[in-house]
Amino acid sequence: MKKSLAFPLAVALVAISFSAIFVKWSDAPSTVLSMYRMLFASILMLPIVWKKRAEFKKIAGKERLFLLCSGFFLAMHFALWFESLKLTTVANSTIILALQPIVSLIGGFFLFKERTTAAALVTMGIATAGAMMIGWGDLGVGRSAILGDISSFLSVVAVVGYLFIGQSIVKKVSHWIYSFCVFLSAALFLTVYNVIAGSAFGGYSARNWGIFLLLAIVPTMAHVINNWLLNYINATTISMSVLGEPVGATALAAWLLGESVVGWQIAGGLLVLLGVFLFLILKQKPSLPNERASARPLNTD
Structure with missing residues (x-):
């Protein structure tokens, strides 16, 4: 992984850490x-997408289906995670989110034959253990907590x-076009669901509308950045870097929401940062063929 990619990864991490806070603020x-x-x-992306509209011709029929599937997965992710945040604390949700790089690693092995080194697995274990320490203290046993964990x-x-x-x-079109197609698909899937479920589309306070907009700008920027990064690194590396989100989200929750943070959660946060840092350092010198292929820029837009 190029050293120059560390900055956009850090920006994406800070931006995405605000997501849980905005969700908690909304009813x-x-x-x-x-x-x-x-x-x-x-x-908000329309002006940029309009300038790049010629790229839509590059999307074949099969790829359009993949874009719809990607939008469906993203819609499911937001709906399920936002629901879990309403059922538990920000810190508690991190014990499950810590599984993301592991799920990604398993999926990458079976789908793309991606491999990794023993050292990278150790650093992943360090960061995952730290993330679990952050959430373990608030792990609930009630029905709502269990539903939150499943979600x-x-x-x-x-x-x-x-x-x-x-x-x-994203290797076939710019990350702008990919992100726009996926975001719009996700919005359509969620709209259909809300119509079927009878959810209210209006009547929300100005505060809620402001939160809707903040969610669209701040944490969603992280998704656009990560989509661009997929030109250079694989999904497992991005999932690993996102493990830093529990640290940022828990710190913000303590500051803005008044959620308590205890000693082992601070220790867990330090472990996460250490594990992610060591993992990304290892990725700067890929030693496996698949890792070298993932690190090669394929679309410089």
Whole structure:
């Protein structure tokens, strides 16, 4: 992995850490939050997409189906994770989100024959253990907590599916076109669901509308950055870097939401940062053929 990619990874991490805070601030249904986030993000991207509209011709029929599937996975991810955040604390949700790089690693092995080194697995284990320490203290045993845990895990599976599709499609069109198509598809899927579920499309406070917009701008920017990064690194590396989100989200939750943070959670946060740092350092000198292929830029847009 190029050293120059560390900065966009850090920006994406900070931006995505605000997602949980915005969700906690809103009292709108999870699927409505997700729908307006994707819809507003698509609208905000229109000026750039219009300039690159010629690229739509590069998308073949089969790839259009993949884009729809990617949008479906992203819609599922947001709806399920936002729901889990309404059922538990920000810190508690991280114990499940910590499984993302593991799910991604397994999927990458079976789908793309990606391999990794023993050292990388050790660093992944360090970061995962740290993320679990952050959430373990708040792990609940009630019905709502269990539902929140299930929703969080399913959201992890969904986001890994979204990243894997992006790993293939984003190499054929710019990340702007890919992101726009996926965001718009996700918005349409969520709109259909909300119509069927009878969710209210209006009547929300100005505060909620502001949160919808903030979600579309701040954390969604991280998804655009990560889609661009898929030109250079694989989905497992991005999933690994996103493990830093629990650290940022828990720190923000303590500051902005008043959620308590104890000693082992701080220790867990330090372990996460150490594990992610060591993992990314190892990725700067790929030693396996598949790793070298993943690190090669394929689309410089």
